[in-house]
Amino acid sequence: MHPTWYRTRLLFDVCRALLLPSTILTLILNTTHTRLGFLTVPSYALFIVTWAFGKCLIRDTVQAFDAKRLGAVPITRVQGKWPGNVDVLYRMMKAFKTSYILDVYLGLFEEYQCTTLNLRIFGVDQIITMDEDHSKFVIATGFHRFWRGTYQKERMESFLGNGIFNRDDEMWKMHRGIARPFLARERISDFELFERHVQHTLSIISSASSGKLPVEAQDLYARFTLDTASEFLFGQNLDTLSGTLPTPGKASLGLKGSATHDEFGSFTQAFEACQQIITNRARIGYIWPLFELFGDKTAGPVKTIGRWLDPHVERAISDKIRMHKAGVQSSVSEKTFLQHLADSTNDPVLIRDQLLSMLLASRDTTACLLTFVTYFMALHPEVTQKLRAEVLQHCGPTQAPTYEAIKSLRYMRAVINETLRLFPPVPLNVRESRAACALPLSDRTFGEPSGPLYMPGKTNIVYLPLLVQRNTALWGTDADVFDPERWLDPARLSIYTSNPMMYAPFSAGPRVCIGQQYALNEATYFLVRLLQQYDTFTLVPEAQPEGSLPPEEWKFRRGRQTVEKIWPSAALTLYVKGGLWVRYSRSSQS
Numbered sequence: 001m002h003p004t005w006y007r008t009r010l011l012f013d014v015c016r017a018l019l020l021p022s023t024i025l026t027l028i029l030n031t032t033h034t035r036l037g038f039l040t041v042p043s044y045a046l047f048i049v050t051w052a053f054g055k056c057l058i059r060d061t062v063q064a065f066d067a068k069r070l071g072a073v074p075i076t077r078v079q080g081k082w083p084g085n086v087d088v089l090y091r092m093m094k095a096f097k098t099s100y101i102l103d104v105y106l107g108l109f110e111e112y113q114c115t116t117l118n119l120r121i122f123g124v125d126q127i128i129t130m131d132e133d134h135s136k137f138v139i140a141t142g143f144h145r146f147w148r149g150t151y152q153k154e155r156m157e158s159f160l161g162n163g164i165f166n167r168d169d170e171m172w173k174m175h176r177g178i179a180r181p182f183l184a185r186e187r188i189s190d191f192e193l194f195e196r197h198v199q200h201t202l203s204i205i206s207s208a209s210s211g212k213l214p215v216e217a218q219d220l221y222a223r224f225t226l227d228t229a230s231e232f233l234f235g236q237n238l239d240t241l242s243g244t245l246p247t248p249g250k251a252s253l254g255l256k257g258s259a260t261h262d263e264f265g266s267f268t269q270a271f272e273a274c275q276q277i278i279t280n281r282a283r284i285g286y287i288w289p290l291f292e293l294f295g296d297k298t299a300g301p302v303k304t305i306g307r308w309l310d311p312h313v314e315r316a317i318s319d320k321i322r323m324h325k326a327g328v329q330s331s332v333s334e335k336t337f338l339q340h341l342a343d344s345t346n347d348p349v350l351i352r353d354q355l356l357s358m359l360l361a362s363r364d365t366t367a368c369l370l371t372f373v374t375y376f377m378a379l380h381p382e383v384t385q386k387l388r389a390e391v392l393q394h395c396g397p398t399q400a401p402t403y404e405a406i407k408s409l410r411y412m413r414a415v416i417n418e419t420l421r422l423f424p425p426v427p428l429n430v431r432e433s434r435a436a437c438a439l440p441l442s443d444r445t446f447g448e449p450s451g452p453l454y455m456p457g458k459t460n461i462v463y464l465p466l467l468v469q470r471n472t473a474l475w476g477t478d479a480d481v482f483d484p485e486r487w488l489d490p491a492r493l494s495i496y497t498s499n500p501m502m503y504a505p506f507s508a509g510p511r512v513c514i515g516q517q518y519a520l521n522e523a524t525y526f527l528v529r530l531l532q533q534y535d536t537f538t539l540v541p542e543a544q545p546e547g548s549l550p551p552e553e554w555k556f557r558r559g560r561q562t563v564e565k566i567w568p569s570a571a572l573t574l575y576v577k578g579g580l581w582v583r584y585s586r587s588s589q590s
């Protein structure tokens, strides 16, 4: 069934759950000539519920046999108080709004003393894992046993359609094959492109800082990464840096950061609305179509996004046809990513979906990295000073950094690694099993493993890099502490090199991020240019929109939430709720 037919899928599911047992009961009653009178409705209801329980029981028995065949044991199941674990779902939905990021999952792992759990909501298995070996199996060693899956495609189809993040097998391979050459070293070492957009960004910071005004860093960095990516990918600067910025002291809460009301605002709002809607669908689970029976919530935002991207797509197709007619041939190295994409198909929807996926991949993730580095520089002035000293030593006070200079910044790399460890831009991810299999023996966190775990077929598994990368059993008791030195200390580094899945912010396996080097070059280049001019970064909580500061009760809980000055949240990618309001200043000597 095509992923956009989610209403039909739901109708089939409802029919299976209600109509099938009702028909069977009717047949039984008719053949036995039984009349139930006033007991008809309760009898049907009871039969439907018993039928559902019976089905679960049969499934459990079949799974138990299958598990034995695979030499595996069942995954521990969360036992809620209400049928269908409705109370667990309610607890999670509430926690997503008020709790520290992924704390509700961590709470469940601690309660059940294991790193992989089955939530089984409404009778549907839903696996969550913070086990690095199980994540590795899902994305790398057992890659062919998992895929994006039908439910994930259903949720994302209206937004990302045919794009790389929403396809498997041949279509995915095709996209990856087209995109890879564009992220090869020769292309991503062209720092002239970064320089222009960095200078534009710094000029905005400079005019704010001369008036001692704060800037919404997350929004600014998203504009910087979007303008850079648009020029890099389709040769056109979207020039969102020239749009209206959120106003300090007057900013209201946007979907992710602080809201703006200009044209860029409407594009980002549309972009961010889609991410939020998809995240909500995932949280609700497979019954999400119930809430969109009378209309696809992404339809409006998707139209807005189309208004921005479609002219570029149409131009690429018409340019291709014109060049073709004129008999002009150009090599891949002379083309932009969009031109190359247009060469491979005439389907504007396919081109737009892939373009949008690449923009999503390159805007939010790198902006997230820069936002959290700035956050840590504000919290740890000693780290900022050390970073700046390294930048001045290797790149000088004003020169544009070269590829070689960037490679030599060891402390910078340690700061970036540590930021990506504590705040991975993709904090959680989902795959679906194609068929039943056994997750390898693991669980070093809560003691003795009981055996390989039985992973049911056609079932979602949510893996959680953020929890893996903060797991004290792997990283030590200071796992929640920001300490870049852990990346420079050979003894501590060897623990990571002996178990590389402890840290995988760019994922691993065949679907590993293809933009990693581009992102690291872009972020480092920006930070060098920033630190050449500024050495003090101060958070400005009074500029944060109402409702975006961390709740007081976090201080009395555990882990990073006790010290957090911002509210980290996630909608496909990680972000700071309300944005990050920062004052940038320079010391007198610089």
Ligand code: HEM
Pocket (backbone or CB within 6 Å): 164, 165, 176, 179, 183, 358, 361, 362, 363, 365, 366, 369, 424, 425, 426, 429, 505, 506, 507, 510, 511, 512, 513, 514, 515, 516, 518, 519
């Ligand atoms: C700090 C920055 C970045 C981080 C942390 C990051 C992280 C990731 C992660 C975790 C994945 C795997 C997603 C999944 O399997 O569902 C991924 C995939 C991907 N990333 Fe990145 N990314 C970053 C920057 C970029 C940039 C700048 C680009 C492009 C210019 C990019 C392009 C892609 C693409 C195309 C994929 C899909 C690969 C596939 O499915 O085969 N990423 N990234």
